[in-house]
Amino acid sequence: MKIHFKRILCATDLSDFSNLAVAQAIEMAKEFGARLYICHVIDLPMVSMHGAAFVYPDNQIEEMKTGAMEQIKRLVGDNDLSWEAIVETGPVSTTLCRLAADRHADLAIVSTHGRTGIKRLFLGSVTERLLRTVACPLLVVTPPEKASGGEQPFKGFGFKQILVGCDFSNDSQNAVDYGFSLAQEFEAAIHLVHVVEPFVYRDTMLPDNTEIETLDAVSAGSQKRLETLVPEDAHNWCEVHIASESGKPFMALKAYADTHQIDLIVLGVRGHSLVETMLLGSTTDRVIRGVACPVLSVCPL
Template sequence: MALGDVVLVATDLSDSADEAIKLGHEYAKRAGGKFVVCHVVHEVLRSAPLFPQAIQADMEALIHAESRAAAAVEDRVKDLTGLPSSGFEVRIESGGADAAILRVAEDVSATLVVTGSRGLTGIARLLLGNVAERIVRYAHCPVLVARPHARSKKILAATDLSELSQPGVALAGQVAAEQGAALTVVHALDVLPAPALGFTVPFGGAPIIPPPELIEQMRVGADGVVGGMIDRLGIKADRRVSEGDAATVVIRTAEELDVDLVVVSTHGRTGLARVALGSVAEKVVRGVQCSVLVARSH
């Protein structure tokens, strides 16, 4: 199944969401897939059994709001994509935004959910909004967090060398092949594990740092594992192994290479049995300046 078979875009009709509509359309167009755009109207229904006329007025207001929203979404999508009304589906939902979007994603069997980088909160800040964060965490399929960025046709995929991180690398290879983009796979070599710092410094010790020769051996070994993963997956990619914590390495490498897409997996784990591409994935989504595709590791 292709990533763009059923693309669901979440929009709050903000400028941030416009990039999500444009990118979502591109993925659906490449795959010849279904393109669905969802907008959630805030639901305010009073519980007033003694005043049924008030409940009826609320229902009428909600219906009117949904009708206006449907027209606004349709016009926005047509302006941004050039599609006719028959070329996409508009879904207008009411209630909690994240729950509604996740529900629609399940309902349409979405293969990709696309949301804007500011989430659907309207808060002008760099971090993801709570709604977008919950979509990234709980959607059943990959989620693309869209950001405007000059197209460089360069993609960066992150791996912690675990099997659970391989779906992200494989997905990055698929997207790179579809877009004719250059792919780089990066692994972060964390030479200063948190336990070493925690056990020594509070008692007057110094952080335990491996000698340079051992670090080089670790780097060469990791590079070989990354190369083996690339070969097994049958994808074409360059590889990098850089020292530092995972999120910092991914964000820094994305800037150095000027990529227009970063691909990360959730639930990747290291040999220390800690989350490496779970919480790290969220830090990467917040920290990079380009779009991020979050793959699911099942």
């Protein structure tokens, strides 16, 4: 299935790091000939003093909107593409979801500062909310300082090594479709990776050697299933790698990405309940918070 993005929505808070997402979005729009919507949402806090709510004056709000529009124009510069700047006020994630739906976006692009710990537990992040609510695939540009060891942070545009995490669910099948389409578009190598979680298959009554044999059998079976996901003609236009790893999915995927210099990770994303999300997160969340390359989360069809 060849995927062609026609309408791309990019969100920025106009910080230096967030504007990396704008640069990514501009290049994506040029690659696919897509219309680009660059959005900035002004989230005005409601301030209450002595029982009375403070409301920002209309002229002050208009000044903020005008300033944001000017910054967006400078970011686009003289790039030759079809684009529109959108500046609105309201709750950020809710407003972005509405804008994506109104513009019929087939790709959204954001950046994330990678919150962890208490800040994430109680506040969450706009990116994590969008993962569960936006009705189109979400490309997340991650902080380059997350590069570890000898790994080089993502720079520039273009994908040459694409990793697709597969757990054989419908969600991951969507990710596989997007991964192969992007590999064909960018003439990139693709890595299909399944992670076997030992505790899922462990029986404490089994001898150690039997447990190892069981995991080996599961791993071999996983590789065969991964091979069935490869389109018949894929080897004609891209280099395909199949791998079955062992461990916690988010840790194994990050380690694989580091080792193989992956510059794009594609994952399916599933909805979680509020409690599950706050306490556990999802594999997609954790990968995003741990890697230095962009992550494309593909929502269920």
